Amino acid sequence: MRVLRLHPEKCTGCLRCELACSYEQTGAFQPAKSVIRVSPFEGHTSYAPYTCTQCAEGWCMTACPVGAITINAAGAKDVLDDTCVGCKLCTIACPYGTMFYDPATRKAFKCNLCGGAPACAEACPTAAITYEETATADWLGDFARERTARVLTGVS
Amino acid sequence: MATRHLIIGGGTAGINAIRTIREEEREHSEITLVSAEPPYSRMVLPYYLDRSIAESHVFTATARVLAGWGVKTHLGRRAAALDPKAGTCTLDDGTAVPYDDCLIATGSSPVRAPVPGADGPRVHSFWTLDEARGVLAGIARGSHVVMVGAGFIAFTILNSILSLGARLTIVEMEPRILPRMIDGTGAGLVEAWLETHGVAIRTGARLARIEDAKGRKRLRFAAGGDLTCDLVIMATGIKTNLDWLKGSGVSVNRGVVVDDRLRSSADNVYAAGDVAEGRDLISGEPAVHAIEPTAQEHGRIAGANMAGRDVRYRGSLIINIVEVCHLDVASFGAWDDPKAEAASGVRADRPAYRKLLWRGDRLTGAIILGPSGDIWTTNDVGMLKGLVQSGAPLGAWKAHLKKNPFDVKLAFIASGITKALLPETILGRPAKAPGDTPVAV
Numbered sequence: 001m002r003v004l005r006l007h008p009e010k011c012t013g014c015l016r017c018e019l020a021c022s023y024e025q026t027g028a029f030q031p032a033k034s035v036i037r038v039s040p041f042e043g044h045t046s047y048a049p050y051t052c053t054q055c056a057e058g059w060c061m062t063a064c065p066v067g068a069i070t071i072n073a074a075g076a077k078d079v080l081d082d083t084c085v086g087c088k089l090c091t092i093a094c095p096y097g098t099m100f101y102d103p104a105t106r107k108a109f110k111c112n113l114c115g116g117a118p119a120c121a122e123a124c125p126t127a128a129i130t131y132e133e134t135a136t137a138d139w140l141g142d143f144a145r146e147r148t149a150r151v152l153t154g155v156s
Numbered sequence: 157m158a159t160r161h162l163i164i165g166g167g168t169a170g171i172n173a174i175r176t177i178r179e180e181e182r183e184h185s186e187i188t189l190v191s192a193e194p195p196y197s198r199m200v201l202p203y204y205l206d207r208s209i210a211e212s213h214v215f216t217a218t219a220r221v222l223a224g225w226g227v228k229t230h231l232g233r234r235a236a237a238l239d240p241k242a243g244t245c246t247l248d249d250g251t252a253v254p255y256d257d258c259l260i261a262t263g264s265s266p267v268r269a270p271v272p273g274a275d276g277p278r279v280h281s282f283w284t285l286d287e288a289r290g291v292l293a294g295i296a297r298g299s300h301v302v303m304v305g306a307g308f309i310a311f312t313i314l315n316s317i318l319s320l321g322a323r324l325t326i327v328e329m330e331p332r333i334l335p336r337m338i339d340g341t342g343a344g345l346v347e348a349w350l351e352t353h354g355v356a357i358r359t360g361a362r363l364a365r366i367e368d369a370k371g372r373k374r375l376r377f378a379a380g381g382d383l384t385c386d387l388v389i390m391a392t393g394i395k396t397n398l399d400w401l402k403g404s405g406v407s408v409n410r411g412v413v414v415d416d417r418l419r420s421s422a423d424n425v426y427a428a429g430d431v432a433e434g435r436d437l438i439s440g441e442p443a444v445h446a447i448e449p450t451a452q453e454h455g456r457i458a459g460a461n462m463a464g465r466d467v468r469y470r471g472s473l474i475i476n477i478v479e480v481c482h483l484d485v486a487s488f489g490a491w492d493d494p495k496a497e498a499a500s501g502v503r504a505d506r507p508a509y510r511k512l513l514w515r516g517d518r519l520t521g522a523i524i525l526g527p528s529g530d531i532w533t534t535n536d537v538g539m540l541k542g543l544v545q546s547g548a549p550l551g552a553w554k555a556h557l558k559k560n561p562f563d564v565k566l567a568f569i570a571s572g573i574t575k576a577l578l579p580e581t582i583l584g585r586p587a588k589a590p591g592d593t594p595v596a597v
Contacts, residue, residue, distance in 0.1 A: 032531055039565060050569065055578060056586040062456070063449055065168065065197040066216070067590030085203040085213070092477045092486055093449055095542030095577050097535045097568065103482055103528050106208070141572035148570045152552040 001075040002131050004036075004111070004118055006049055006139035010128035013038055013047030020123030024114050035100060035111040036120045036129070041147035048143060049120070049129055052077070052098040052111035053136045060110065063093030068108075074116035081107050159185040161462055162245055162253055163227075164235045165261035166191030167198070168448055169429030169455035171217050173259050176459025178225055179588055185463070188253060189222065190230045190245065193284060199448050201288045206316035214285060235262065238404040240422035257424040257462050260412055261455065262397040264430040264446055268390045269304055269329075273366030278373055279388040282313055291389060297321030300385040302375055304363060306333035310391035311478040311485075314355070317389075318481070325356040325383060327375070332359055337476050337487050338523050341500065345507045345525055346485055353481040358383075394446060396431050409433050411444040416468045418458040426462060428454035437471035438489045438520050438544070445472045453582055460583050467583055473545055477537065483507070484528045486537050489544040490521035501561035510536070510561040517554045519543040532562070539568040546576045 018034035026033045036051040058077045061069040068083035069090060086106035091099045100109050111118075113131075121131040161177055163170045166189055174187055189195075195217040203209045222229055230247060237246040238258070245253045266281035268274040280291050291313075295301060299322040303310045306328035317324050326333065332343040347357050362378040366388060375383040396411050407413045407421035411433035418426045418434065429451035436443040450472040460467040477486040490496060496513035503509075506527060513521035522540040526533030543550075543564075550557070553567040568574075581587065 037531075037535070039569065041566075048569075050565075053574065053578060057581040058587045058589075061589065062452060062582065062587045064590075065199040065448060066213070070591060071589040083213075085200045085209055087199050087203070088477050088479060088484075089199065089448060091534055091537050092475045092488070092541055094538040095545045096574060097538030097542065097565070099538055100531075100534050101528060136578065138572060138575035138578065140569050141575050144566070144570035145572065148566060151566075152556050 001054070002113075002116075002133050003054055003136045004051060004113070004121060005130045005132045005134060006051075007128045007130065008046070008048035008140050008143040010126045011038065011047045011049055012126055012128075013040065013044070014125065016123045016125065017049055017120035017129055020119040024119035025109065033102065033109075035098065035109065041144060042150065046147050048140050050098075050140060051120070053096060054111075054113070055096070055136065059093045059095060060090035060099045060108075063089045065089060072112055072115060074113040076111065076113035078112040079108050079110060081105075084108050158183065160254065160256045161185055161187045162255035162258035163187065163189045163261065164245060164258060165263055165429070165431075166193065166195035166217070166231070167261060167263045167429060168216075168451035169261035169263075169432075169458070170259065171195050172452050172455025173261065173428060173459035173462065174217070174225060174227060176456045176583070177463045180460045180463035180465050180583075182464060184226070186228070187226065188228045188230070188255070190233055190235055190247060190253065192232065192234045194219075194231055195222075196285055198283065201282070201285065202313045202316045205282075205288055205292055205313055206319045207292075211285075235400055238401060238406065238425070240405060240425050243424065255424075257426065259458050259462065260401070260406070260420065260425065260427040260431055261429050261451075262400070262431050264394040264396045266390070267393045267395050269363055269392045271363050271365050274390060276366060276368065276373075278386070279366060279390060281390050282309065283394070291387070294387045295320050295322050296386075299323070299387060300325070301387050301389060302327060302373075302383055302385040303389045303391055304375075305391035305393065306330075306335075306357070306359070307391060307393065308334070308337050308476055308478060309394075310389070311480055313389070314350075314480050318353075318355070323354070325358065325385065326350075327361045327363065327383070328357070328359045329362055330359065333357065334485070337478075338485060338525070339492065339511060341502065342485065342509050342511070342523050342525050345502070345504065345509055346480065346483065349483050349507060350480060355481075394430070396444060396446070398431065409442065413442065417461045417466070418454055418469060419461070426458040428458045434469065435471035437473045440471065443472075445474055447474065447476065449473075449475055456582055473541075475541060479528050482528045483525065484533050484537065485525050486540075487523045488521060488541050489513075491523050493521055496520055499558040499561050506530070508533070508562070510564070512540075512557055512561050514550075514554060517550045518547050519550060532565075536562075536564040539564050539573070542573050542577055543568060543571075546573050548573055548576045
């Protein structure tokens with residue numbers, strides 16, 4: 001399966017991925033509706049995008065009481081808007097914090113890999129987000145550990 | 157001869173077990189379902205109550221789906237007695253159903269406050285589809301609804317009642333709301349929030365009786381101060397449906413005692429969901445977790461083991477979320493552990509609240525409150541669950557979080573929680589999509 005591979009060392013924090021994601025997903029440029037989110041590290045000297053890993057368990061999918069989360073043709077866990085009632089169980093079942101809820105539509109939303117052509121990867125000018133045939137992984141852990149050493153109490 | 161599986165209870169645990177048996181079995185088995193009600197999800201009844209979904213939307217496994225799965229049904233029937241030695245379950249109409257293994261998934265039932273008038277007209281529980289129909293029929297725009305009990309169930313239908321145009325008063329015997337879901341600080345923030353949204357709250361109120369009053373209802377309290385209303389909803393707790401197991405020889409404590417394969421003390425008898433007393437993930441102790449996610453996981457583990465796999469369950473994590481007037485309120489794990497080391501942060505103006513609890517350098521519980529439209533609320537909700545679920549050592553991040561309890565995301569990413577969680581699956585394999593369960597042949 002192709003997944004979103006994140007290369008944090010290449011991220012410039014330009015937020016084009018968030019704009020592209022929200023535009024593709026909702027038809028409006030509004031980073032607050034993006035399901036890929038860029039976080040700053042080391043006092044905004046470096047950045048990294050973060051999004052759904054499309055994990056094997058699919059905690060959101062197995063938690064949904066009405067079967068509103070399924071696996072789409074791209075292999076991504078995807079919310080069926082007509083079936084979702086907005087109960088938010090998926091938001092507490094997902095242990096990665098990548099399940100969102102829109103109070104305006106009263107639906108849950110998440111990364112669905114744009115059905116196989118992820119807008120974030122296409123929009124990224126530095127190839128910090130690539131769409132590749134590879135196993136999903138923790139792309140940010142080592143990078144973040146290194147870039148946060150100084151903010152930690154008692155760590156020099 | 158094909159193995160005969162008997163599933164007693166068509167709620168979340170039972171239906172997940174049936175699906176998983178069909179997913180995991182090597183040879184086609186016989187499955188029989190006994191259920192007092194047709195299978196539906198209680199989780200979505202609040203959305204039926206506020207009329208945002210049709211009644212047909214609540215059903216989880218329709219007759220057609222069950223037929224597709226090759227499930228023989230006894231709907232509208234209850235199990236009356238179990239004889240594990242003979243391998244027989246007797247139904248309330250006297251029918252004897254033989255089985256090779258069976259799953260007890262009989263759930264729980266609502267309990268009403270033991271006061272005179274609690275069973276009178278226009279006093280409702282909100283638990284079953286029938287009860288939801290009754291409440292929906294009894295509320296009109298401008299009705300005054302009194303909810304007795306300020307627990308999780310009451311709060312799941314709070315938005316629905318308001319959206320129907322009713323006026324709402326919540327009455328709670330304990331000194332604060334949501335006593336089994338959040339702490340006093342969180343409860344205080346939610347109470348203030350609800351009052352600004354027009355919900356009246358009366359805590360520490362001991363209900364004495366409910367009377368009829370010229371076509372309306374009057375609630376009398378031990379300390380005086382009557383309330384008159386059009387409809388009363390009793391959300392005063394639940395009890396596990398265990399009585400029918402008397403004499404069966406199945407070990408029962410607060411629920412049916414089960415091991416890490418969801419097996420009861422009796423041969424070939426499993427139990428799952430509200431009725432089962434399984435392992436708590438955090439404490440490792442036996443506990444009854446009457447919540448939807450536990451019923452799902454229990455059902456899947458029991459189903460896999462009944463289908464002949466050997467799948468061990470690590471234990472269930474208490475997780476709860478409720479949204480009231482666009483304020484998210486959630487808690488995870490051992491949020492009320494008096495022996496835990498705790499840190500918290502409050503931003504009363506938003507309002508936003510985080511409480512984090514540790515044993516050693518592992519996060520064992522958390523409470524979160526925040527506006528549901530606030531990105532950081534939804535981000536932190538999932539990540540707090542991940543931190544508690546993974547049990548990963550937080551090292552230096554513990555001290556950081558104690559000082560900065562709102563900085564959950566950075567701690568989550570930099571502690572490598574994703575790496576710790578990715579290999580974790582409930583059944584030791586990728587989960588299947590809801591429509592991918594193999595249909596019986």
